[in-house]
Amino acid sequence: YFNAVELLLNAVEEAGLKAIFTTKLFHEAPETEEHFAKLTKHFSTNTTIMAYDFFNEPLYFDSLERKKEDVYYITKKWHAIQKTNAPNQMSTIGLACQRELFEWDPNIVNVDFISFHPYEYEPDQVRNELYWYYKFVNKPWIIGETGIPSNNDSIPYENQVAFAKKTLLQTFNCGGMGYSWWQYKDVEWGG
Numbered sequence: 001y002f003n004a005v006e007l008l009l010n011a012v013e014e015a016g017l018k019a020i021f022t023t024k025l026f027h028e029a030p031e032t033e034e035h036f037a038k039l040t041k042h043f044s045t046n047t048t049i050m051a052y053d054f055f056n057e058p059l060y061f062d063s064l065e066r067k068k069e070d071v072y073y074i075t076k077k078w079h080a081i082q083k084t085n086a087p088n089q090m091s092t093i094g095l096a097c098q099r100e101l102f103e104w105d106p107n108i109v110n111v112d113f114i115s116f117h118p119y120e121y122e123p124d125q126v127r128n129e130l131y132w133y134y135k136f137v138n139k140p141w142i143i144g145e146t147g148i149p150s151n152n153d154s155i156p157y158e159n160q161v162a163f164a165k166k167t168l169l170q171t172f173n174c175g176g177m178g179y180s181w182w183q184y185k186d187v188e189w190g191g
Helices: 002-014 029-040 068-085 098-102 125-136 158-173
Strands: 019-022 051-058 091-094 113-116 141-143
Touching: 002 029, 029 068, 051 068, 068 091, 113 125, 125 158
Parallel strands: 019 051, 051 091, 091 113, 113 141
Antiparallel strands: none
């Protein structure tokens, strides 16, 4: 497994990029935390890994109801594992939207920065969420995912360009530290 990851990271490095390594840690499954400790130790000197994403979009993928206090201590443990084994790499968590605030509050999770994933379900929703991050999030943040899919038929590429320009500018103006795109073309999630 680590050899396969190494091959992927070599390809990322050759492309001149950095990686945020998405993991799926479950506090209730200690073997995931043990694996994470081995992973971070093994790749501790790999400069292609910029950060580890402890849990991507818990709103959708964490089926347990949690108290904020529990989330604080869970992420504190994960952060300690990561910093003990890979102190020169960072940590993040991918949050889907403000609905996660009730459990996975961006101001209490123990990470170096937040990776937000805002999408345009309503007109100007993303720009409004970016402003909310600016006003209420007290740690560094990036846009880890955003976008509108296009096939240049039902949604023209020009709409993507306009959305990218206005949300990239808003990210910059609201203090965001990075911006990345998701769903470049039409995506079929199924089900």
